[in-house]
Amino acid sequence: MALGPYHLFLVISAALLLLNGVSVDAIPEELIPVWTPIKNISEPHVQELGEYAVRAHNEEAKTSLKFDKVTSGETQLVNGINYRLVIVALDGPIVTPSDKYQAVVYEKRKLDSFNPYPV
DSSP states (O other): OOOOHHHHHHHHHHHHHHHTTOOGGGSOGGGSOOEEEOSOTTOHHHHHHHHHHHHHHHHHHTOOOEEEEEEEEEEEEESEEEEEEEEEEESSSSOOGGGEEEEEEEEOOOOOOOOOOOO
């Protein structure tokens, strides 16, 4: 994942503070993105992100996991949204404790255009 401007700002700020002998603890808490629990984990968009994560992992790792469901997750507002999801993905016919995975999916929202609708 490439660093967005916000991430880059935080990294550079932390580096400068450390070089000047200032603790990272001195960074105001409101500037540090927090993880917030997802209230409706069964929301279709959340489940689609989980399915995407398994599909992307399968392509990258040359595996054949089968997406079952997202069981919990959190979001983090950055220059877009990070989703940290706990996913059940099957590697066989029976669900086992080892079928749980954690994935972080970065979703960037960017408006490409906004124009009057022709009447």
